[in-house]
Amino acid sequence: MRVRRLSRPGAGPCSILLALAVAACSRAAGGYEARGTVELPEVDVSAMQSARVVAIRVDEGDVVRAGDTLALLTQTDLDASLAGQRARLATALANLRDLEAGSRPEGIAQAEAELSAAQAEVARAGRELQRLRDLAARDVVSRQSLDNAVAADRVARGRMQSAEEGLRLLRAGSRPERIRAARAEVASARAALAQLEAHAADLVLIAPVAGTILGRHSEPGEALAATVPVLTVGETARPYVRVYLPQSVVTGLAVGAPAEVLTDDARTLEGRVAAIYLRAEFTPKVALTEKERADLMFGVKVEFARPAEAPHAGMWVGVRVGARTEGRKDGKTERGSDSGAAR
Secondary structure (H helix, E strand, O other), X not given: OEEEOOOOOXXXXXXXXXXXXXXXXXXXXXXXXXXXXXXXXXXXXXXXXXXXXXXXXXXOOOEEOOOOEEEEEEOOOHHHHHHHHHHHHHHHHHHHHHHHHOOOHHHHHHHHHHHHHHHHHHHHHHHHHHHHHHHXXXXXXXXXXXXXXXXXXXXHHHHHHHHHHHHHHHHHOOOHHHHHHHHHHHHHHHHHHHHHHHHHHHOEEEOOOOEEXXXXXXXXXXXXXXXXXXXXXXXXXXXXXXXXXXXXXXXXXXXXXXXXXXXXXXXXXXXXXXEEOOOOOEOOOOOOOHHHHOOOEEEEEEEEOOHHHOOOOOOEEEEEEOEEEEEEEOOEEEEEEEOOOOO
16 A cells, blocks of 8 residues: 655646635734645555455445455465465475474384394394304305305394394484474475465455545456555545645744634634645746745645544635634634734
8 A cells, every 4th residue: 555645846837726825815813814625645555466356345435444344356376376385384394293203103113123033034144154164164065055154144134234223213213404404494384375375465455544435446357556556545534734825924834833724614723734845836937036935835734633623625724824822712712813923
């Protein structure tokens, strides 16, 4: 999602809108007044990856709360990718558990039985070798028979040594290096699965703030590129008014200065100056004379002290700056004398 921030007005020719703003400005007994409309910060809600819109659950003008589901998107291969990654994680976990558990009792018992058989074969081959040696000494058997018995004895002893080593390895369990490698494989599989699940969660667009749906830019079935807005939400908790004031008034203002918002239903609401734009709206091409400097208009952003009291977005209101606010009576602000007279 992207927050559409209020851009600062740049220099350029005087537009019709600016002319209306200038005409709406006037000096009042309690300060300097200007006209503007109530606006809301706009938040563009979009997916961070390419996807297809499945459903949009809100329309323009709907009021939503933070966390409400706004739209559902999908990717054709996402389900298969999730299933494959979950299977990889299950395999890695099974391999790690097998290595950590070590050899099963049944495997050790089998290795012990094989060792016993090899030891018995060594004993038999040894007795056979001794018998043939005695016969060979009396020239009863051939030299070839004695050599065969010697070879059989060596083979039997080799098998016994192999069985002993196999049993020792089974009893020692898995090597620490193999266990560490298996744990690393599990961590890698979990991270990959978490990444895919985050992608899946990103395809469910939720309201980042409480507010009003200002724009619906897509419809079900449309394929969208990454970061393309699906909806625009206006944050009702942060309404503001943007007005244009002449240089002579802006010179005496500072961010945080008090302001009054005058509504068409005769209410006077407390506010404060939240921002003063640095660039003038109208700048003549030639050197500025004193008269031309009076035509310089600067944008000023005024926020409401109590946002719940703000009129609906889009409504025209008046803004008075340079007046001292002393208190409130019957829901209205009592206006004092001009504390920041426009010069």
